Amino acid sequence: QVQLVQSGAEVKKPGASVKVSCKASGYTFTSYGISWVRQAPGQGLEWMGWISAYNGNTNYAQKLQGRVTMTTDTSTSTAYMELRSLRSDDTAVYYCARDRGAVAGTIDYWGQGTLVTVSS
Amino acid sequence: DIQMTQSPSSLSASVGDRVTITCQASQDISNYLNWYQQKPGKAPKLLIYDASNLETGVPSRFSGSGSGTDFTFTISSLQPEDIATYYCQQYDNLPALTFGGGTKVEIK
Numbered sequence: 001q002v003q004l005v006q007s008g009a010e011v012k013k014p015g016a017s018v019k020v021s022c023k024a025s026g027y028t029f030t031s032y033g034i035s036w037v038r039q040a041p042g043q044g045l046e047w048m049g050w051i052s053a054y055n056g057n058t059n060y061a062q063k064l065q066g067r068v069t070m071t072t073d074t075s076t077s078t079a080y081m082e083l084r085s086l087r088s089d090d091t092a093v094y095y096c097a098r099d100r101g102a103v104a105g106t107i108d109y110w111g112q113g114t115l116v117t118v119s120s
Numbered sequence: 121d122i123q124m125t126q127s128p129s130s131l132s133a134s135v136g137d138r139v140t141i142t143c144q145a146s147q148d149i150s151n152y153l154n155w156y157q158q159k160p161g162k163a164p165k166l167l168i169y170d171a172s173n174l175e176t177g178v179p180s181r182f183s184g185s186g187s188g189t190d191f192t193f194t195i196s197s198l199q200p201e202d203i204a205t206y207y208c209q210q211y212d213n214l215p216a217l218t219f220g221g222g223t224k225v226e227i228k
Binding site: 035037044045046047050059061062095097101103104105106107108110111112113 | 152154163164165166169170207215216218219220221
């Protein structure tokens, strides 16, 4: 069965960086993309960006351009999302998710989420 | 970016009731519209893709319709396990995906 297993919770200070991992199993990793979605406490869903696991092409949400980097390691079927210059409003649960789309589109399997807390 | 407006933001209904949620796009998105269910403390789950297609394994009481700018999500007979927040999501305006604000469904 398809599984996406994310790394554990993180606590960071403002200005620091965080890198969340997402290990995929149960499907051919390079046949799908990975989207990253975050959810601030008590708020809705915000798409952060997408990476093709086939060729590493990326598309990032405009508001995060310059602060976010998404990568994959096909040898371990793992995706990574790094967010830099953290602010308090980056506090959220971060989800990785398998994306069926050629450039992002329909998200059909989700990781369990990683809580990132930004606090001084 | 395309804005997705969901309504209502919350609703309360009885078990067995028919529940309808609407989602309006700020511009024509054809049928590039998905619906997700999120239970408290859990990741979202895909229910409907391409506006009206039921994802494999999802109960048939869930359905979706619409195209262009106006979309509807329906639960034909509300069950206790359907308590959740529901989100619409467009993918016409690639590479940017956008979600609606969510509709919280509660049991009366």
